[in-house]
């Protein structure tokens with residue numbers, strides 16, 4: 540089977556490779572938010588159309604015509620060369636595409652450019668102590684007072700809230716409406732008086748997410764996306780972009796290749812793990828899943844090119860498949876390393892700076908974040924396979 544994209548696209552691939560050969564060494568090692576290297580690299584990628592490729596020029600993007608194969612080639616070549624593909628995060632990956640779909644002209648002009656440039660960092664205020672999987676039960680309230688919303692309530696598990704400049708936040712504005720119709724989608728600055736951020740330490744040992752408390756936080760009335768009470772549709776648009784971004788087959792393939800290398804160097808009783816039949820068998824099972832993920836990705840790609848094909852189901856499985864596969868893959872590396880697999884942080888015996896352990900824990904988080912695996916399975920079975928919907932159990936008063 541010939542899986543190349545044809546001569547025209549191979550020429551484009553050569554252009555990307557030339558860029559990588561000339562500039563690849565500038566790819567930042569320190570990709571921390573707001574680091575000068577990361578911002579400089581981002582600027583260069585946008586100017587050359589290697590990130591923000593289809594975002595219109597008027598909003599700070601490259602202004603290219605959408606072409607799925609060009610985007611795919613760029614992603615493949617950057618992954619193969621192990622280059623930073625540009626900034627991501629909740630603002631760039633989730634909010635920007637949503638604003639392009641449903642934002643006002645003023646919102647697009649105000650927010651998209653600084654966000655894709657990495658100068659405006661966002662966090663996502665969805666989950667609450669009583670609203671996670673059942674997100675529509677959220678109770679943080681926003682009451683209109685003249686030209687301002689007054690917000691009271693609490694969010695939880697808010698990633699990067701401690702660093703964010705702005706938040707996109709779900710609030711209840713119509714308390715008497717059915718729960719899905721009473722929600723609005725607001726944008727506001729994290730420096731607004733009345734916001735308190737308290738860090739939560741996760742199992743990696745870092746405080747990657749937070750609790751965020753709102754006490755009489757005043758937000759200008761026009762900082763709403765879509766109409767009041769229509770925030771649920773906006774929230775779901777954001778979630779679909781989030782789920783799409785959580786199963787990158789190129790990154791998974793790179794990690795699989797790193798696992799194979801590890802199995803060639805780690806030994807038990809003087810024998811390489813790659814030659815051990817049990818571990819080899821486990822490796823092949825993972826390899827099969829990585830291949831399946833790559834072909835599922837190609838199916839999504841071809842359905843986007845040939846609009847008559849329906850890839851809804853193929854898209855629904857990406858988050859479930861991608862996050863669970865990565866977690867299993869990182870976990871296998873930990874098994875292979877034996878007791879060294881249990882070392883962490885500054886232990887001198889730790890391999891690859893502890894990245895296997897860190898990613899194992901990180902991907903456990905991603906199995907939960909953006910909708911848990913159980914919820915993904917419900918969505919796939921009900922909306923993708925047309926199985927009966929699970930009964931709705933009303934919460935007791």
Ligand SMILES: Cc1cc2nc3c(=O)[nH]c(=O)nc-3n(C[C@H](O)[C@H](O)[C@H](O)COP(=O)(O)OP(=O)(O)OC[C@H]3O[C@@H](n4cnc5c(N)ncnc54)[C@H](O)[C@@H]3O)c2cc1C
Nearest residue numbers: 663664665666671672696697698904907908909910911913
């Ligand atoms: C690393 C990480 C980052 C996150 N970042 C953010 C963020 O930036 N912003 C934000 O708003 N939130 C964030 N979250 C929160 C995340 O969206 C929620 O944790 C997730 O939606 C699950 O909600 P919950 O934790 O309240 O669990 P619950 O909804 O209480 O679920 C508990 C368990 O019950 C299961 N369950 C619940 N309902 C059903 C059902 N109907 N059928 C079958 N099983 C069910 C779940 O699968 C889960 O196993 C993050 C979470 C993690 C782990």
